[in-house]
Amino acid sequence: MAPPREAQLLIDDLERSLIRGRARWVADLNEFFRGYRVKDTEFDLYARGRTRNRGFFLSRFFAWTALPDYSVSLFCAYESSGAHLTVEKLRRRMEAVSHTIREDELKWAWLIVLSNRELSPEVVSFVSRYDRNELGLGVASTKSQQMVFSNNQIGRSIGKHLSLRKLLGGLHLGEND
Amino acid sequence: MEKMTRTQVPLLSAYSSPFVLLSALGINILLFNLGVTAGSLRLLMLGAAVPIGFSFGRIIYLRRSHAEILFDDRTFRVHQGSRDVVDGEWSDYSMVSIILDQYGRRSLRLYKSLNGDHVDLPLFKTNAEPQKFRDHVQSLLSRPKTRTLSLQPVEAS
Numbered sequence: 001m002a003p004p005r006e007a008q009l010l011i012d013d014l015e016r017s018l019i020r021g022r023a024r025w026v027a028d029l030n031e032f033f034r035g036y037r038v039k040d041t042e043f044d045l046y047a048r049g050r051t052r053n054r055g056f057f058l059s060r061f062f063a064w065t066a067l068p069d070y071s072v073s074l075f076c077a078y079e080s081s082g083a084h085l086t087v088e089k090l091r092r093r094m095e096a097v098s099h100t101i102r103e104d105e106l107k108w109a110w111l112i113v114l115s116n117r118e119l120s121p122e123v124v125s126f127v128s129r130y131d132r133n134e135l136g137l138g139v140a141s142t143k144s145q146q147m148v149f150s151n152n153q154i155g156r157s158i159g160k161h162l163s164l165r166k167l168l169g170g171l172h173l174g175e176n177d
Numbered sequence: 178m179e180k181m182t183r184t185q186v187p188l189l190s191a192y193s194s195p196f197v198l199l200s201a202l203g204i205n206i207l208l209f210n211l212g213v214t215a216g217s218l219r220l221l222m223l224g225a226a227v228p229i230g231f232s233f234g235r236i237i238y239l240r241r242s243h244a245e246i247l248f249d250d251r252t253f254r255v256h257q258g259s260r261d262v263v264d265g266e267w268s269d270y271s272m273v274s275i276i277l278d279q280y281g282r283r284s285l286r287l288y289k290s291l292n293g294d295h296v297d298l299p300l301f302k303t304n305a306e307p308q309k310f311r312d313h314v315q316s317l318l319s320r321p322k323t324r325t326l327s328l329q330p331v332e333a334s
């Protein structure tokens with residue numbers, strides 16, 4: 001099911017900012033898919049790339065000598081159907097991402113799930129306690145703008161480097177139109 | 178067929194600048210032989226080197242590097258210079274993505290299967306808005322595929 005216009009704009013903005021290199025301090029994402037299916041789970045945005053960025057002259061030399069060259073990905077999905085986002089729905093998406101991590105031999109992946117409802121305490125607790133290294137989780141409510149990230153380096157970088165809060169703020173103020 | 182294109186100014190300038198310099202040199206020699214060595218007439222004549230040089234540069238640019246993406250609901254074609262570099266039907270492909278090259282330039286990548294055969298449409302050489310065009314192409318790819326029946330005459334026995 002296609003996400004509603006509000007979520008579509010948010011995902012468009014997230015993709016646009018990634019194309020412009022917002023994630024470059026963590027990963028150099030260079031390919032962007034929409035409506036990407038992993039088994040029977042659909043993600044509204046899928047981006048893939050590597051941890052070694054491209055740059056020019058000095059920054060390329062630095063990247064080549066100092067940065068590891070791992071394959072990484074970003075998945076973003078919008079949950080709008082039915083009631084609150086549940087831990088079960090989140091687990092299903094995490095399984096799909098873990099499947100891709102194994103299949104494509106990724107070092108790690110970001111998973112961002114947006115919901116048009118308030119986040120339930122179970123989801124907040126589950127995400128904030130999640131600490132496996134290869135998957136960074138970020139869950140946000142477009143209604144309340146509440147955000148929660150997993151308790152690992154990759155999860156914390158969603159808030160720090162992808163500026164999800166700013167994107168949600170822009171949506172709330174109607175800046176995305 | 179719809180067409181997306183734009184003049185790639187840096188390329189056009191690169192092709193034109195040697196001709197501008199050569200034209201200026203030629204005009205300068207001509208003026209020197211005619212005895213025009215100073216004054217506004219000389220400047221005006223030397224200024225003509227720019228349009229002359231750009232005209233030659235533009236001819237070479239159009240023959241070698243000017244890119245156009247032509248498409249309709251069924252087919253697409255990438256035309257560069259005086260030749261077609263890519264053509265095909267949307268129905269031959271199942272996935273589409275936006276791909277950035279090492280300089281951050283945006284192209285549209287069409288896959289027959291994920292990580293399989295693909296072709297790239299160089300959006301950075303046109304005025305296309307990558308996300309909008311990708312969404313349009315995605316809607317074309319997700320349409321149900323209809324097979325065209327070729328009716329063969331059958332001889333009555």
